[in-house]
Amino acid sequence: MGWMPRSKKARRRLLVVAVAAPILSLAAVLAFFAMGDAVSFFYSPAQAQAAHLAPGKTIQLGGLVAKGSVAKHPDGSVEFVIMDHAASEKVVYQGDLPDLFREGQGVVTKGSFEASGQFRATEVLAKHDEKYMPREVTKALKASGEWRGDEDKAAPTGATKG
Amino acid sequence: MIIEIGAFCLILSLILSVAQVGLSVIGRVRRSAVFYGAGEGAAGAAFLMVLIGFAALMYAFITSDFSVANVAANSHSAKPMLYKVAGVWGSHEGSMLLWCLALTGFGAIVALMARGLPAAMKSVVVASQGSLGVLFLAYTVFASNPFMRLLQPPVEGRSLNPLLQDPALAFHPPFLYGGYVGFSIVFSFAIAALIEGRVDAAWARWVRPWSLAAWSLLTVGITLGAFWAYYELGWGGWWFWDPVENASFMPWLIGTALLHSAVVTEKRGALPGWTVFLALGSFTFSMLGAFLVRSGVLTSVHAFAVDPERGILLLTILGLAAGTGFGLFAWRAPKLAPGGLFAPISREGALVINNLILSAATVTVLLGTLYPLIKEALTGQSLSVGTPYFNLTFAPLMALAFLVLPIGPLLSWKRGDGLGALQRLWAAAGLAMAVGLLVLWIQKPTHAAAAVGMGLGVWLIIGVVVEIAERIHLGRASLAEVRRRLGGLPRGAWGMSLAHAGLGVFTLGACFETAYKIEAAQALTINQSLAVGTYQVQLSDVVAANGPNYIAERGLVTVTKNGKPVCEAKPERRFYPANSQTTSEVALCLEGLDDVYLVLGERRVGSESQPAWLVRAYWNPLARLIFLGPLLMALGGAVSISDRRLRFAAPRRAAEAGPVAVPAE
Numbered sequence: 001m002g003w004m005p006r007s008k009k010a011r012r013r014l015l016v017v018a019v020a021a022p023i024l025s026l027a028a029v030l031a032f033f034a035m036g037d038a039v040s041f042f043y044s045p046a047q048a049q050a051a052h053l054a055p056g057k058t059i060q061l062g063g064l065v066a067k068g069s070v071a072k073h074p075d076g077s078v079e080f081v082i083m084d085h086a087a088s089e090k091v092v093y094q095g096d097l098p099d100l101f102r103e104g105q106g107v108v109t110k111g112s113f114e115a116s117g118q119f120r121a122t123e124v125l126a127k128h129d130e131k132y133m134p135r136e137v138t139k140a141l142k143a144s145g146e147w148r149g150d151e152d153k154a155a156p157t158g159a160t161k162g
Numbered sequence: 163m164i165i166e167i168g169a170f171c172l173i174l175s176l177i178l179s180v181a182q183v184g185l186s187v188i189g190r191v192r193r194s195a196v197f198y199g200a201g202e203g204a205a206g207a208a209f210l211m212v213l214i215g216f217a218a219l220m221y222a223f224i225t226s227d228f229s230v231a232n233v234a235a236n237s238h239s240a241k242p243m244l245y246k247v248a249g250v251w252g253s254h255e256g257s258m259l260l261w262c263l264a265l266t267g268f269g270a271i272v273a274l275m276a277r278g279l280p281a282a283m284k285s286v287v288v289a290s291q292g293s294l295g296v297l298f299l300a301y302t303v304f305a306s307n308p309f310m311r312l313l314q315p316p317v318e319g320r321s322l323n324p325l326l327q328d329p330a331l332a333f334h335p336p337f338l339y340g341g342y343v344g345f346s347i348v349f350s351f352a353i354a355a356l357i358e359g360r361v362d363a364a365w366a367r368w369v370r371p372w373s374l375a376a377w378s379l380l381t382v383g384i385t386l387g388a389f390w391a392y393y394e395l396g397w398g399g400w401w402f403w404d405p406v407e408n409a410s411f412m413p414w415l416i417g418t419a420l421l422h423s424a425v426v427t428e429k430r431g432a433l434p435g436w437t438v439f440l441a442l443g444s445f446t447f448s449m450l451g452a453f454l455v456r457s458g459v460l461t462s463v464h465a466f467a468v469d470p471e472r473g474i475l476l477l478t479i480l481g482l483a484a485g486t487g488f489g490l491f492a493w494r495a496p497k498l499a500p501g502g503l504f505a506p507i508s509r510e511g512a513l514v515i516n517n518l519i520l521s522a523a524t525v526t527v528l529l530g531t532l533y534p535l536i537k538e539a540l541t542g543q544s545l546s547v548g549t550p551y552f553n554l555t556f557a558p559l560m561a562l563a564f565l566v567l568p569i570g571p572l573l574s575w576k577r578g579d580g581l582g583a584l585q586r587l588w589a590a591a592g593l594a595m596a597v598g599l600l601v602l603w604i605q606k607p608t609h610a611a612a613a614v615g616m617g618l619g620v621w622l623i624i625g626v627v628v629e630i631a632e633r634i635h636l637g638r639a640s641l642a643e644v645r646r647r648l649g650g651l652p653r654g655a656w657g658m659s660l661a662h663a664g665l666g667v668f669t670l671g672a673c674f675e676t677a678y679k680i681e682a683a684q685a686l687t688i689n690q691s692l693a694v695g696t697y698q699v700q701l702s703d704v705v706a707a708n709g710p711n712y713i714a715e716r717g718l719v720t721v722t723k724n725g726k727p728v729c730e731a732k733p734e735r736r737f738y739p740a741n742s743q744t745t746s747e748v749a750l751c752l753e754g755l756d757d758v759y760l761v762l763g764e765r766r767v768g769s770e771s772q773p774a775w776l777v778r779a780y781w782n783p784l785a786r787l788i789f790l791g792p793l794l795m796a797l798g799g800a801v802s803i804s805d806r807r808l809r810f811a812a813p814r815r816a817a818e819a820g821p822v823a824v825p826a827e
Contacts, residue, residue, distance in 0.1 A: 008503060015506055020518050023562070027522035030555040031529055038551030039533075042544035060546060072766075076683070076776075096683065096763055096776060099396070099744045 040110060046086035048113075055115045061089060062108035062125075070103055082107060093121040165230055168218025169309035172259075175211035175266065176299040178204050182269075182292035190285040198285050205273035205288055208295060209266040216263050219256060219308050223249050229315035232256060232308045238321035238740045240711040245322055248332035252322045254456060254472070255308035257335060261452070262298050264343035268372075269295060272347060279368060283354045290350035297479045305475050321711065321740035330390040338383030338410060342448035344376025345413060348420065349445035352438045353487060356494040361438055366428035369441060371803050373424060374657075376444075377417040378799030384410050385792040392789075396746040396761045398679065398780045400788060403552040408531040409451035412524050416444045419520040422513045430575055432501030432510055436517070442491060446484040447524075453480050459535060507580040512570030519563040526555040557611070564618045564669065567662065568625025572632060586632060590624035605678065615673025622666030626659045657802025664794025671755075671787025679785075683778040687768040695781035697758055698722045704762075704775060712736040714747070717762040717775060721751050728753060733762040733777075755790075757782040 042060040043051060053059060061082055069081035077094045080103075091109055101107065101124060111121035182204035189197030219232070223246045228234040236253045237246055251260040269291035276284060302308075325331075351369050355361045387410070392400040401407060420440040427437045453459075457473020504510040530547045538544055568590060572583035598617030602610065631637070633655065634647040682694040691700035700720045707716035714736040721728040731749035738745070751758035759780040768774025 009500070012503065016514070019506070019515065023515075023518045023522055023559075026562075027526050027555065027559060030558060031526045031551075034551040034554035035530075035533065035547070038530075038548040038554070039545050040548060042546065060544075076685075096778065099746060 042108070044084040044087075045082055045089040046084050048089060048119075049087050053113055055113050058110065058112050060108055060110050061091065061119055061121070062106070063089075065101070065103050065105060065107050067103045082109070089119055091119045091121050093124055095124075098124055164218050164221050165227065165309050165311070168215040168222075169307070171211040171218070172215040172299070172307070172309065173303055175208045175215065175262075176296065176303050178208035178211060179266070179292050179295035179299055182208055182273075183289050183296060186285045186289035186292060190282055190289065193282065195281070198281055201285060201288050201292070202273035205266070205292060206270045208292075208299075209263075209270035212259070212263050212266045212299075215309075216250070216259055219259060220247060220250050223247065226319065228317070228319050229311055230308075231310045231312050234312060234316050234319045236322050237319040238711060239318060240740075241321060241327070242710055244329065244332055245327045248326070248335075249322045251335045251339075252326055253308070255302070255306045257339070257456075258298070258302045258306045259308050260335060260339050261343060262295070262302055264339050265291070265298055265346055266295050268343060268347050269350075272350075276368070280358075283358050283360070283365075286354035286357050287347075287350045290353040291346065294346050294350070294483060297483060301472075301475055301479060305472050318740070321738065324712070324736065324738040324741055324743050324745045325394060328390055328394050330386045331394070334383055334386040334390060336383075337379050337386060341376050341378075341380025341383050341417075342410075342413060342445075342451060344372060344379055345417060345441075345445040345448050347372045348376065348441045349483075349487060352441035353490060355434075355438055355498075356490045359494065359497055361427065361434035361498050363428050363431055366424050366437065369437070370421070370424045370428060373417060373420050373441070373444070374799045374803050377414070377421055378796040378803070380410070380414050380417060381792050381796040381799065384414060385789055385796070388792075389789050392785075393748045393750060393759070394745075396748055396778075398681075398759050398782060403530070403549050405531050406455050408527050409454040412527055412531075413444055413447040413451055415520050415524040415527070416440060416447050419517045419524075420444050422516050422520075426510050426513050427501070430502050430504065430510060432504060433514070434498050434501050435495045438495065438498070439491060440517075442484070442487040446480070446487070449476075449480040449483060453477055454531070502576075504575070505577040507573065508578040509570060509573045509575045511578070512566060512573055515566050516563060516570065519559050519566075523556055523559045523563075526559070527552065530555070561614065561618060564622055564665075567622060567665075568629065571629045571658065571662075586628055587625060590621055590628055593624050594618065594621035609677040612673045612677030615669055615677075619666045619668075619670035619673065622669065623663050626663045626666070630655075630659055653805035654802050657798040657800075657805065659798070660801060661795045661798030664791045664796075664798060666791070667787050667794060668791025671784045671789075671791060674784040675782050675788060678783050680781045681778070682780075683763075683776065685763075685766050685768055685774040686777045687772040687774045690774075692777065692779060694758070694779040696723055697728065697779070697781060699758075699760065699777065699779045701775060701777055704773075707734060709736070711740060712738045715762065715765070715775075717749075717760075717777070719749065719760050719762075719777070721758050721760075723753075728758065731758075731760045733760045735762045735764065752786070755784050755786045757785040759785075 040058045040060050042062060043053070044063050045061065048059070048061060063082040063084045066081035066083045066088060069079075071079045073079070077092060078097060079090060079092050081088050081090050083089070091111075093109065093111075108125040109119075109121035110123040110125070111119060113119050182201050184201075185197050185204055186201030188194070189201055219230075221227075222230045222233050223237050224243070226233065226237060226239040226246070228237075232253055232255050233249075236256070237249045241249070249256070251257045269288065272279075272284070272291065273288045279287070348369055351365070351372070355365055384407075387407070388400040391402070392398060420437065420443075423433050423437045423440055426433050453473060453476040456476060459473060530551050533547050534545050568587055569580070569583050572578075572586055573580065594617040597620045598613045601616045602613040605612070630651075633651060634644050636644055639647070680695045682692050682699075684690075684692040686692060686701040688701060688703060691698050693699070698721070700722070701717055702720050703718040705716050705718065707714045714734045716732050716734045719731040719733060721731060729751040731751050733749035734747035736745050736747055737743070746761050746763070749760045751760070757780075759782055761778040763776030763778060766774045766776060
């Protein structure tokens with residue numbers, strides 16, 4: 001093979017590139033195509049209303065669960081209202097709510113708006129830590145003036161910080 | 163008083179670590195045996211001090227000393243003893259102390275027990291490990307001190323999150339941290355190799371047991387975590403591609419690549435720079451994992467003990483350690499002697515492909531994990547990357563790796579016979595195709611991915627069998643000869659076979675369970691039943707069942723198949739008053755390798771205003787293989803470490819033992 005470089009070292013380098021290039025480009029192409037469909041953006045109710053989202057587009061909707069808004073129906077579906085300071089959005093969810101789902105607490109749901117404007121959730125994010133507030137929710141609530149600080153985080157006597 | 167001793171010892175260990183670095187560096191510069199010894203002694207003493215501190219904190223948890231802020235925030239007097247002990251590492255501060263314990267502990271093992279390591283190189287390893295100790299101990303002492311007292315101790319603690327009060331999760335952090343921090347030794351060895359300008363077979367022989375140990379611990383840790391998610395969260399999911407899961411998975415992937423490239427460096431002296439690069443990378447990803455998990459910069463369902471303010475400090479530590487390591491690499495790596503040559507079709511070639519694929523897979527996982535951060539920094543918009551991304555990128559790359567995997571061990575070093583290897587694997591290939599087609603035929607073509615996965619699983623397992631048969635000359639030599647060869651197989655070979663078979667077992671379970679699990683949910687009154695697959699699930703009774711720190715409803719569920727009783731299950735729904743939190747205790751009925759998975763939901767009003775409970779039942783076929791596979795892999799790692807040629811203190815014995823009939827690995 002006359003076109004190959006003379007030195008063994010250079011030939012080896014060329015070979016490594018020849019093997020590495022297809023694998024790396026396969027990874028890059030896969031990542032590029034997969035990212036498009038798998039990404040879902042986060043909206044608070046006010047942001048969602050301002051964005052005029054197309055029905056059927058998968059998004060995440062998060063905020064506080066409005067107190068007294070949870071209604072469980074005999075067919076197993078659940079309705080509740082997610083709110084921030086400026087707006088609120090009714091959510092319908094078919095299935096069992098996570099154990100940590102509670103009124104007055106932060107929640108993130110995943111789903112899409114129906115043509116009627118109703119938000120249908122396919123997933124309700126199950127957090128494992130009662131002290132934990134999803135960061136997007138914190139940010140959205142701070143932006144809308146609903147945030148009231150971390151009173152929940154303080155220890156019994158308020159002196160955990162070293 | 164004991165707490166103050168603990169706090170004092172922790173500060174002392176920080177000072178000792180500083181001494182460890184200083185003494186070892188002076189020793190290296192002056193090439194003085196006295197200073198070498200002093201540095202090693204300091205390393206041992208630093209570990210002892212952290213151990214005393216750790217014991218003091220554990221004492222505070224066991225005796226429920228709520229004057230300690232960390233105990234008050236994470237423990238409760240009514241908590242069972244196991245979870246009082248596990249509470250030590252249940253919080254941010256405690257888990258960092260565990261991290262420091264492992265870091266200094268591994269450092270002490272190298273300093274005091276690694277005989278036969280060149281003195282100069284050893285002093286650099288000890289100094290590097292000491293520097294990491296200084297960074298993390300300083301962080302623990304100044305920013306995350308677990309020994310802070312409260313001026314007004316509360317009467318009762320706030321208890322550990324009930325979801326964490328679980329046997330699998332009690333042991334999950336020690337294994338996981340053992341794995342994370344085990345890579346710190348490999349990191350230090352890489353630093354030493356760069357400073358000493360020496361990467362050879364002897365160096366690789368030191369690095370391999372440590373990377374094997376760290377990798378095995380990490381494998382067990384991740385498996386425990388996945389098993390916990392499987393039965394504790396009540397959804398039957400065991401992997402969500404959640405950022406916190408990815409954070410532990412990336413060091414595992416890089417660690418796997420490191421294991422394989424270290425083999426090449428050890429046996430053939432090739433790829434020295436790449437092996438050092440991976441050694442630096444594995445601990446960097448471990449630190450990145452700690453940062454991602456503890457800082458809360460990413461939204462995760464498993465966010466525990468999050469503190470964003472301290473995240474920036476962890477990021478600084480990460481930057482310092484990784485920056486120094488890779489800076490040194492950029493400066494010194496070009497001076498490393500290039501390794502031996504090899505043909506593209508050879509054992510080395512196959513291992514290079516393994517490394518390329520694993521590295522590419524790590525990068526795609528990293529991209530998916532960090533993309534929300536990058537995007538938000540650039541556009542201010544929050545988003546999340548879902549499971550489909552990871553399935554679409556990670557699965558094809560792994561499928562490619564699995565295709566190559568059984569061929570590699572059949573190739574000889576330097577120049578292999580690719581066609582010969584493929585010929586020997588024709589049975590495995592045929593069987594794999596048959597299984598794939600069978601799955602496709604039985605279960606309709608909708609689950610093509612599962613069929614491919616099942617085929618690959620069989621390919622891996624039969625590939626291992628073929629490889630062992632080749633080594634012992636099965637069918638080619640006399641029975642006595644075969645038996646002699648079987649007895650003579652080195653443990654390293656058995657370890658590799660176990661790990662590869664474990665991967666196949668995992669693949670079978672994961673693909674089958676994901677594609678064919680069946681779910682049923684219904685509100686049942688007493689003595690009503692629901693069907694899931696071929697099983698009948700009857701709610702016989704619901705009784706009160708209170709534990710030490712919770713009140714619970716316990717369902718008595720009878721599972722039958724074709725009228726025959728299978729098992730009596732007792733799923734519970736618990737309420738923990740200390741946290742005002744409800745959890746579901748799943749009941750698992752083991753049916754061969756399948757699971758019948760039962761969850762008792764909340765009480766509702768059913769027909770004729772009878773009380774009813776929402777019962778969810780899953781049939782998870784081959785689910786046990788998902789957890790059995792990784793345990794086999796970890797066992798393979800342990801068996802490999804026990805190979806005498808890899809013993810920490812006996813690196814040269816294999817050469818003395820004379821030529822071995824069977825080529826090693």
